[in-house]
Amino acid sequence: MLLNRPNYDIDFVLEEDAIEFSTALQAQFGGEIRPYPPFKTATWYLDNESARVLGISQADVPDYLDFVSARSEIYEHPAALPSVFMSDIQHDLFRRDFTINTLAIQLSPLSAQWQLLDRYSGVTDLNDGVIRVLHDLSFIDDPTRIFRAIRFSERLKFTIEPNTDQLMQTALSTIEGVTGERLQNEINLILQEESSVQAL
Secondary structure, three states: OOOOOOOOOOEEEEOOOHHHHHHHHHHHHOOEEEEEHHHOEEEEEOOHHHHHHHOOOHHHOOOEEEEEEOEEEEOOOOOOOOEEEEOOHHHHHHOOOEHHHOOEEOOOOHHHOOOEEOOOOHHHHHHHOEEOEOOOOHHHHOOHHHHHHHHHHHHHOOEEOHHHHHHHHHHHHHHHHOOHHHHHHHHHHHHOOOOHHHHO
16 A cells, blocks of 8 residues: 555454454355464455445455464474464564565554554665565575565565575575475465566
């Protein structure tokens, strides 16, 4: 929104049980829920009937909405999938990959509705066109973030800031610990970009 770019990937973070919440929405408005209990997340797939009940055209909503419980995570070893624990929004935002992806819009309570949450200087880096990692072990924890840094940099024409670039170089060897499926997913995402050649 701040870059005036269209976005159809909408995530809702709750300081509650996201699976329970999205299941309640599905019971009231239809569609299909796919829960992912290990990660405390659920995806709500909307259809014509749920759009009708909501009183909007299906063309005006994305195909699905993601709901996640605010959580923190621990990586048992480099490139491992994380162990997930319920937490609050501040800790949830800190586990994101880059500062520009820590921005959130508060929806409740009503007294704070539409407030922009910017705990980690994401707006500054967005305005400066910078890709900056949140902490020094970020790429060690999840080496696929190396691919995402390049993908976002090419898509947005942003610069990877020097310390983040150095941390990427240091973590290159940890890519060997990433499963083939996860690597293929990151490469497929790069290939879907308009700037895929430059990213590769």
